[in-house]
Amino acid sequence: MKILLNTRFAQGTKSSKLRALRALVFKTALAPFLLTAPVFAEGEAFEPTSKAQLDAFYSKPERAVSITVRTKEKLHTVNPAFLGINLSYFNTTDDLWNSYGLQAKLKQANVGALRYPGGEETSFFHWKHPGVNGYEDCWDDPSKHGISPGRGRFQTSWVAPEKWNANKSFMDFDEFMATCIALGAEPIVGLNLSSGKKHNRRADGIAEALEWMRCCKEKGYKVKYWFLDNEPWHHEAAHTFSHSEYAEEVLAYGKAIKAEFPDAKLIVNPTSSSKLHADSITQFMQCASSVIDYIDVHWYWAWGKGSLEHWLAHTPLTNEDKWKTPEEIRTYAEDIALIRGAAAKAGFPDIGIVALEWNIAPSDWSQTFNQSLIAVIQAELLMEFAANNVELTGLWPLIWQTSREVWSEQDSFPSIVTSDPPFNETLSLHMYRMLSGIAGKQLVKIESHQDDVVVVATADLLLVINKNPLRRRVTVSHDLPILGNATGEMVGMKHQIVQTIKIQTLEKQLCFFAEPFSFNAIRISQ
Numbered sequence: 001m002k003i004l005l006n007t008r009f010a011q012g013t014k015s016s017k018l019r020a021l022r023a024l025v026f027k028t029a030l031a032p033f034l035l036t037a038p039v040f041a042e043g044e045a046f047e048p049t050s051k052a053q054l055d056a057f058y059s060k061p062e063r064a065v066s067i068t069v070r071t072k073e074k075l076h077t078v079n080p081a082f083l084g085i086n087l088s089y090f091n092t093t094d095d096l097w098n099s100y101g102l103q104a105k106l107k108q109a110n111v112g113a114l115r116y117p118g119g120e121e122t123s124f125f126h127w128k129h130p131g132v133n134g135y136e137d138c139w140d141d142p143s144k145h146g147i148s149p150g151r152g153r154f155q156t157s158w159v160a161p162e163k164w165n166a167n168k169s170f171m172d173f174d175e176f177m178a179t180c181i182a183l184g185a186e187p188i189v190g191l192n193l194s195s196g197k198k199h200n201r202r203a204d205g206i207a208e209a210l211e212w213m214r215c216c217k218e219k220g221y222k223v224k225y226w227f228l229d230n231e232p233w234h235h236e237a238a239h240t241f242s243h244s245e246y247a248e249e250v251l252a253y254g255k256a257i258k259a260e261f262p263d264a265k266l267i268v269n270p271t272s273s274s275k276l277h278a279d280s281i282t283q284f285m286q287c288a289s290s291v292i293d294y295i296d297v298h299w300y301w302a303w304g305k306g307s308l309e310h311w312l313a314h315t316p317l318t319n320e321d322k323w324k325t326p327e328e329i330r331t332y333a334e335d336i337a338l339i340r341g342a343a344a345k346a347g348f349p350d351i352g353i354v355a356l357e358w359n360i361a362p363s364d365w366s367q368t369f370n371q372s373l374i375a376v377i378q379a380e381l382l383m384e385f386a387a388n389n390v391e392l393t394g395l396w397p398l399i400w401q402t403s404r405e406v407w408s409e410q411d412s413f414p415s416i417v418t419s420d421p422p423f424n425e426t427l428s429l430h431m432y433r434m435l436s437g438i439a440g441k442q443l444v445k446i447e448s449h450q451d452d453v454v455v456v457a458t459a460d461l462l463l464v465i466n467k468n469p470l471r472r473r474v475t476v477s478h479d480l481p482i483l484g485n486a487t488g489e490m491v492g493m494k495h496q497i498v499q500t501i502k503i504q505t506l507e508k509q510l511c512f513f514a515e516p517f518s519f520n521a522i523r524i525s526q
Helices: 014-033 051-058 094-099 102-108 120-124 173-183 194-198 202-219 243-260 278-291 308-313 332-345 371-387 427-438
Strands: 064-077 083-086 113-116 186-191 225-228 265-268 294-296 299-301 352-360 392-395 442-447 453-457 461-466 472-478 487-492 499-501 504-506 509-514 518-523
Touching: 064 453, 064 461, 083 352, 083 427, 094 102, 102 173, 102 427, 113 173, 113 392, 120 194, 173 186, 173 202, 186 392, 194 202, 194 243, 202 243, 225 243, 243 265, 243 278, 265 278, 278 332, 299 371, 332 352, 332 371, 352 371, 371 392, 371 427, 371 453, 371 461, 371 487, 371 518, 427 461, 427 487, 427 518, 442 453, 461 472, 509 518
Parallel strands: 064 472, 083 113, 083 392, 113 186, 186 225, 225 265, 265 294, 294 352, 299 352, 352 392
Antiparallel strands: 064 442, 453 461, 461 518, 472 509, 487 499, 487 518, 504 509
C-alpha cells in the first residue's frame, strides 16, 4: 500500500481551496521523509495528517530501527579480494565469453577474485592438456572416458557431443589470467591431487604443479592463492580421500611448493560443511598444518530446506540442511569459530578461513523466491562471512551447464547473470556492486538490538538488511560528523530494479526507510 495525501485542488469555496493549499504545503513538508511509492505490509493503509503523526507511527517498536556506528572501535580488515566468482573452464567457452559481455558484467559487479579451473573439474584438470569435457582425466585409460561411474553424465551442453574432442574453445589458463588482469581480480588457482593419488603418481603430480607455478613466474603472472584439489572427501569425487590420505598428499605437495615458492598461499578443503567436526579438523591440522595457510569450507545455504519461512526464522543464518542432525545445526559464526578453535588446538590459531564455494542451495525455493529476494539472502550470507572474517569467497557459479538429464536441481544455483544465453544481469550483480565497498576496508563496531535486522559497517559504508514484512524507519547514530548528503541504494523483495534511497542527515545522524525484506547500502561522506 502507499501513503496517499489528498492534494488535488477542489473547485468550490475559498475555504475548500485553502484546505487544499494547506494539504499541499503539508505534503511538501513531508516530502523529505517519504520515499516515492513506499511499500507496506499487505493490506496495510496509513494516511498521516501531520509530521507528528508520521513520527508517532514510525516510533512504534515494530517500526523503529536504531543503529549505532562506532568507527573508533575497529575490527578486522576485509580482504580486497573478498568478493569472488567461480569460473568453469570448459563451460566458459570463447563463444559465450565474447558474445555476451561476461567480462564486462564481472567488472560491473566489482568482482575481486576468480577461481579456476572450477570445482570438480580441478580433480581431473591438467593445465597442459585440459580436456574439452571437464570430467575426464587424460591420465585415465582413454577407453573408459565418458563411462566411468557417476562421471559420464557430466558433459557440457554448450558444445555438441560430436564436437567434444575437436572443441578448443574453452577458457585456457592464459585466457583466464588475461581476464584477471583486465578486471584487476585476484586469481585463485586449483591444483589436481586426485590424479596423482588415483594412479599412484604423486611425484608426477607434484612435478606438474611446480611446472605450472614456474610457468606463471616466467610469464609474470602473479598467482598468490593455490587450492589443493576440490572436495576430496566427496563420495563422487574423482578420488575420495580419507582424512589421513588427504593430509599426507597436502603435506607432500605443500613441502615441495613452499620450498620453491615460499610466498604461495595454500588453501585446503579437508571437510564438508555438512559434517564439520572439530576433532577431524584438529587431527588434519596436526598432520599438515606446517604448509597450510587457509581452510576452505563450501557453505551452501539450506540445501533442501530453503524457503521464505526458513530464511525469516533464522537470524543469524544457520548451516541447517537436509542432511544435518539437530546436534549439527549451528550458525555460520559458530561454524567458523569451531574451525578456528580446532586449528588453535592444533597450535595454529591464526589460520585463515575461506569459502571458495557458496550460494543458496537447490531446494523448492524457486517456487517462492524472486530475483530480488535471492539477492537479499545472498547479501546476508556475504555479510555473515565478512563479519566473521572469512577472507575469500567464491559464488558458485558464474555460468554452469551440464547435460539436462544429470539432475533436476542443478539449474538452481542463482548467479549474477541468468543461467542461459544471453546471460542477462540479475539483481545479484547489483548486490555485489553495492556490497563491494567493504572490500579492503576495516569493519567497525555496530550496535543494533532488533533481531530481524542485519548490519555490517565500515567508516563510510553501512549495509542493512530488513528481514521484516513491515516498512521501517532506520535511525543511524554515527560518532563522526556526516558531511554532505549520504547516498543509498536498495534491493527489496517487491522491487525488480535497484531503488535509490532518500536519506536525511543531521550532524551525526541519518535516517532512511527500509522496505520489507530489503538489502540497503548507505554511503556516508565524512
